[in-house]
Amino acid sequence: MNVTIGMSDILLISPMIALFVFSLLPLASKVLAGNKEQNTAATLIVALIGLVISGGLLVVFGGSDKTAFNGQLLFDGLTQWAGIIALIAAGAGLILMYENQSTNQSQFSEIMFLAMNSILGMLILVSSVHLLTLFIGLELMSLSLYLMIAMSNEQKISKEAAIKYFILGSFASALFLFGVSYIFGSTNTVDITDLMSNAATLVKTSKMFLFGLTFVILGFCFKVSIVPFHAWTPDVYQGAPTAVTSFMATAVKTVSFAAFLRIFATQALNGSQNLFDVLQWLAVITMTVGNLAALVQTNFKRTLAYSSISHSGYILVGLITAGISQNSAYSASSVLFYLLTYSVMTMGAFAIASMIEKSENHFLSNEDFAGFAKNRPVLALCLSVFLLSLAGLPPTLGFFGKFYLFSAAVSEGLVWLALWGVINSVISVYYYLRPIVMMYMRDGEANIADHPQQATTVTVVISAIFILIVGLFSSPLFTLFENSLG
Amino acid sequence: MILSTLIFLPIIFALILAAWPQKSTIRHLALGFSIIQFLVSLVMLNGFDSNSSALQFVENYVWIERFGIGYFVGIDGISVMLVVLTTFLMPIMILGSWKSIEDRVKGFHIALFILQTAMIGSFLALDAVLFYVFWELSLVPMYFIVGIWGGARRIYATVKFFIYTMAGSVLMLLAIIFMMRLTPEVTGGNISASLLDFYKLKIPFVAGEFFTAQTLLFFAFAVAFAIKVPLFPLHTWLPDAHVEAPTPGSVVLAGVMLKMGTYCYLRWVLPLFPEASEHFAWLFVVLGVVGIVYGALVAMIQPDVKKLVAYSSVSHMGYVIVGIFVMNSFGVNGALYQMLNHGISTGALFLLIGMIYERTHTREIAKYGGLASAMPNYTIAFIIVTMSSIAVPLTNGFIGEFLILMGTFKYNPWVAAVAVTGVVFGAAYMLWMVKKVFFGPKGEVVTESEKDSHHALHDLSVREFVVLAPLVVMIFWMGVFPNHFMDFSKKSIDHLLANKQNYSLEVK
Numbered sequence: 001m002n003v004t005i006g007m008s009d010i011l012l013i014s015p016m017i018a019l020f021v022f023s024l025l026p027l028a029s030k031v032l033a034g035n036k037e038q039n040t041a042a043t044l045i046v047a048l049i050g051l052v053i054s055g056g057l058l059v060v061f062g063g064s065d066k067t068a069f070n071g072q073l074l075f076d077g078l079t080q081w082a083g084i085i086a087l088i089a090a091g092a093g094l095i096l097m098y099e100n101q102s103t104n105q106s107q108f109s110e111i112m113f114l115a116m117n118s119i120l121g122m123l124i125l126v127s128s129v130h131l132l133t134l135f136i137g138l139e140l141m142s143l144s145l146y147l148m149i150a151m152s153n154e155q156k157i158s159k160e161a162a163i164k165y166f167i168l169g170s171f172a173s174a175l176f177l178f179g180v181s182y183i184f185g186s187t188n189t190v191d192i193t194d195l196m197s198n199a200a201t202l203v204k205t206s207k208m209f210l211f212g213l214t215f216v217i218l219g220f221c222f223k224v225s226i227v228p229f230h231a232w233t234p235d236v237y238q239g240a241p242t243a244v245t246s247f248m249a250t251a252v253k254t255v256s257f258a259a260f261l262r263i264f265a266t267q268a269l270n271g272s273q274n275l276f277d278v279l280q281w282l283a284v285i286t287m288t289v290g291n292l293a294a295l296v297q298t299n300f301k302r303t304l305a306y307s308s309i310s311h312s313g314y315i316l317v318g319l320i321t322a323g324i325s326q327n328s329a330y331s332a333s334s335v336l337f338y339l340l341t342y343s344v345m346t347m348g349a350f351a352i353a354s355m356i357e358k359s360e361n362h363f364l365s366n367e368d369f370a371g372f373a374k375n376r377p378v379l380a381l382c383l384s385v386f387l388l389s390l391a392g393l394p395p396t397l398g399f400f401g402k403f404y405l406f407s408a409a410v411s412e413g414l415v416w417l418a419l420w421g422v423i424n425s426v427i428s429v430y431y432y433l434r435p436i437v438m439m440y441m442r443d444g445e446a447n448i449a450d451h452p453q454q455a456t457t458v459t460v461v462i463s464a465i466f467i468l469i470v471g472l473f474s475s476p477l478f479t480l481f482e483n484s485l486g
Numbered sequence: 487m488i489l490s491t492l493i494f495l496p497i498i499f500a501l502i503l504a505a506w507p508q509k510s511t512i513r514h515l516a517l518g519f520s521i522i523q524f525l526v527s528l529v530m531l532n533g534f535d536s537n538s539s540a541l542q543f544v545e546n547y548v549w550i551e552r553f554g555i556g557y558f559v560g561i562d563g564i565s566v567m568l569v570v571l572t573t574f575l576m577p578i579m580i581l582g583s584w585k586s587i588e589d590r591v592k593g594f595h596i597a598l599f600i601l602q603t604a605m606i607g608s609f610l611a612l613d614a615v616l617f618y619v620f621w622e623l624s625l626v627p628m629y630f631i632v633g634i635w636g637g638a639r640r641i642y643a644t645v646k647f648f649i650y651t652m653a654g655s656v657l658m659l660l661a662i663i664f665m666m667r668l669t670p671e672v673t674g675g676n677i678s679a680s681l682l683d684f685y686k687l688k689i690p691f692v693a694g695e696f697f698t699a700q701t702l703l704f705f706a707f708a709v710a711f712a713i714k715v716p717l718f719p720l721h722t723w724l725p726d727a728h729v730e731a732p733t734p735g736s737v738v739l740a741g742v743m744l745k746m747g748t749y750c751y752l753r754w755v756l757p758l759f760p761e762a763s764e765h766f767a768w769l770f771v772v773l774g775v776v777g778i779v780y781g782a783l784v785a786m787i788q789p790d791v792k793k794l795v796a797y798s799s800v801s802h803m804g805y806v807i808v809g810i811f812v813m814n815s816f817g818v819n820g821a822l823y824q825m826l827n828h829g830i831s832t833g834a835l836f837l838l839i840g841m842i843y844e845r846t847h848t849r850e851i852a853k854y855g856g857l858a859s860a861m862p863n864y865t866i867a868f869i870i871v872t873m874s875s876i877a878v879p880l881t882n883g884f885i886g887e888f889l890i891l892m893g894t895f896k897y898n899p900w901v902a903a904v905a906v907t908g909v910v911f912g913a914a915y916m917l918w919m920v921k922k923v924f925f926g927p928k929g930e931v932v933t934e935s936e937k938d939s940h941h942a943l944h945d946l947s948v949r950e951f952v953v954l955a956p957l958v959v960m961i962f963w964m965g966v967f968p969n970h971f972m973d974f975s976k977k978s979i980d981h982l983l984a985n986k987q988n989y990s991l992e993v994k
Contacts, residue, residue: 441633
C-alpha cells in the first residue's frame, strides 16, 4: 500500500497536533525548572488555551467530510460535533481537577499532560473509520485515564478504582480486538466505510462476521457501561477523584458513544433480527437496572454513577434508532444532542460534588446536603437545575434531549423502547429529588467544605444557565447537528 | 400580546423579587404585582368577545421548526374564566399568607409567581409540546411550596405528589409524540404539534378492542388528567398534599391546579378522541359518582378539618368529571361553573382553616367547640362559605351542582340518584363539622383562651376581612347572577357539544 502524507492530512489532524503540543508545554517547563512544579494556574490556562485552539481548528477543518491518512480518519459532522462536545466537557473537567481536593498539586503538570493526551485519544476515537486506528484512540484515551485515576492524594480507594478500571478496561479492549480479528478474517477489511456498504448482507451470510461484530459491540458496551457490563462503573466512579470521574462520565462517554454510533451506522442491525432484539433488551435492562440500583444508593457519587448507567440506556435507544433508520441523520443528531445534554448536566452535578467534598476521603452522602440551600443558595439552585434536568423535567435541556431521542425512536416504530424510557424517567425522579429534599426541606448544617473554588463555581453557574436557556432555544442547535450529520 | 403578557409577567415579577434587596417589603411588592396581573386579566376579559366560539388573542410563532412546534397560545370561552380565576386568587393567597409564611419569604413568592406562569400557560397553550412544558413546569414550584413551607409530613406528601403526577404525564408525552408522528397526513407532509392540526386527525377507533390507537391515546391523556383532578381511585396523593401544604399552597392546589385536569378534558380529550370518549364515558361517569360518594363518606369521619376539606375536594371534583362526561349542555356548563365555584369556595375554606390554625395551632375538630361566641365574624364567614360548599340556593355551589345533576339525570336517572346522595352526605359532614367547631359546649381551645389572655382568640383582623370579602362577594354574585359568568363560556361549550365528531376551532 502506498501511503503518502500531504498537507491536507496535516491540516485535518491539526486539532490533535495542537493538543499534543500544548500537553508538552507545562511538562517541559517543569522539567526545565528542575522538576519543580510551576504555577498551577498558569498550567491550567495553557491547557485550556490548547483546548480552545484545538476546538477552533476542529470547527475550521473538522466538518469537511474529508479523510486523512488514506481513509483512516474521517472528519465529518460527527467528528466535529462529538469532538467539540468532548473538548468542552473535558475543559470543564480540567477546571475541576485544578481546584479539587484530591488532585496532587505537585504533579499537576503530569495530570494535565495525561488529560490532554486522553483528549487526543478521544479525537482519534471519534474520527477514525478504521477499526485498528479506532483501537489506538480508545487505548490512548483509556491508558491516560487509568493513570489519572491513580494519581490522587487519596491512597486506597482511588488505587483500587484504577486497578479495577484497568483490568476490566483491558478485558473490554481484548474483546474488541478479538471481534476485529473475526471481522478482518471474514471480510478482509477493517475499514468502517467499506463495511458500511455491505454489513447488512454480511451479517446474514457470514456467521463469522456477525460473531466478530457482536464482540466489537460488546467491547463498546463495556466502555459505555451497558448492563450487564456495567459492574465496574459505580466502583470506579465513586473511587476515582471526583474531577476525573466527571471527565470520565462526560467526555469519555460522549466520544465512546460517538464511535459506537459509527459501528451502528454500518446498518448491520437491519440484517440481523437477533442482534436487534438483543440490543433492544440491553437498552431496556440498562435503563431499568441503572435506575432501580440508583434508588437504593446513599452515596451521592454512586447515585450519579448509576444515573449515568441509566442514561447510557436512553442513549442506546437512540443508537438503535439510528442503526435501523434509513435517514440516520435525524436519529444520530438526537443522540448527539442527548450526549451534549447529558454531558452538561452530569458535569454540573459532579462539579458541585467536587467543590463540596471535604477531602479526598470524604464520601459525600445525601445526608450531607441537609441545610445546603441556606449555606450556599446559588449552588443549591444550580444543583436543583442539574438534577431536574437529569430527570427530564421541562423546561430544562434534559427534557428536550429526551424529547428528541424518544421522538426519533417513535418515528422508527420503537414505541415500546420509548415507553420504557419514559417509565424509567419517572422512577429516576425519586432519587434525583432526594438531594433536593435534603438541600431545601431538611434543616441542618451542611457537612461540606467551604473554601471558595471560583473557577469551578463559574463552571457550575454557566452550565446551569446553559441548561435553562439552550433547552428553550434548542431548535437551531438541533438543526445544525442534523445538517452537519446529513 | 395580552396573553403572552399574562403568561410571562409573573416570571418577570419573580425575577424582580429575586433581585429585590429589601426583605421587609417583599410581601407588599408581591401583592402589588399580583394585583397588576389581575388587572391585566380584567383588561383581557374586557376585550373578550363572548359571542364567538373562536380562539381569541391568538399568538402563533415558530418555536422548534424541525418538529413543527410553535409558541401557540389563544383563549376561548372554556379557558377564559379559569385564567381570571387564577389571577383573582393570587392576591388573595399572598394576603392570606401574610402571617403564616415566616421563613424564606422571598423564595415563597418567587415560587408562587412561577407557578402562576405555569398554570396560566397550561390554560392558554394550544401547542401540545408547549402545553406539556407548562403542565410539567407547574410541578416544580408546587413541589417546593409543599416541601419547604408544609407541615410535619411534608416531604412524604410532596414527593408523592410529584411522582404521582409525573407518572401520569409521561405517558401523555409519549402520546403527544405519537400523535405528532401522525400529523403529516393532515398538514400535507409537515410534522406539527399544533392542537388545531391534532383536531383534524382521524385516529382509528375500534369499539371493544383495547389495543387500538385511539383507545390507547385516549387513556394516555385521560389518566394523566385524572391523576391531576384527582379522579377516584387515583386521588390518594391529594389528601396528603392538601393537609401538608401551607395555606396558600392548599388554596392554589384546590383553587387552580385541580382545574387544570378537568379543563384539559374539555380542551384535549373530548375533541381529540371523540369515539373513545363516548365509548368510555360510562367509566368516567361511574368513577366520578364513586368519587362523589366515597369522598363524602371519607370526609365524614375525618378528625382533622383540613383533611375533611381535602376529601370534600375529591367529592366535588367528582361532580365536575360527571358533568363533563355526561356530555350534554347542562352537564358541561355545570361542570365548568363548578370548577370556578370549587376554586372559590374550597379556596375560601382553606384560607379560613389557615386563619384559625394560625391562632390555635391545631386542626382537630374535637378540640374546638363553641367558637362562635369567641369569634362571631369568623363564624359568619365560615358559615357562608359552608353554604356555598354544600350548594345552598343563592350561593354559587347550587347553580353548578344543580346543572350537573340535571345533566346527569338526562344521561341516566339512576346515576343521578346515586350522585344526589353525595349532596346529602356533603351537607351532613359540613354541617356536622360546623356544629362541632362553632356551636355546642366550649371545647379545649376556647376554654383555654378564656383562661389565658395570651391565647385569647381574636376575631377577624382587617387583613383577614379583606382576604375573605372578595370571596364572599363572589359566592353570592355567582349564585344570584350566574349568567354574568356563564355567558363567557356558553358559545364555546355549545360549539364543542355540537361538533363532537369534527371539532375544530376558528382563529379570530
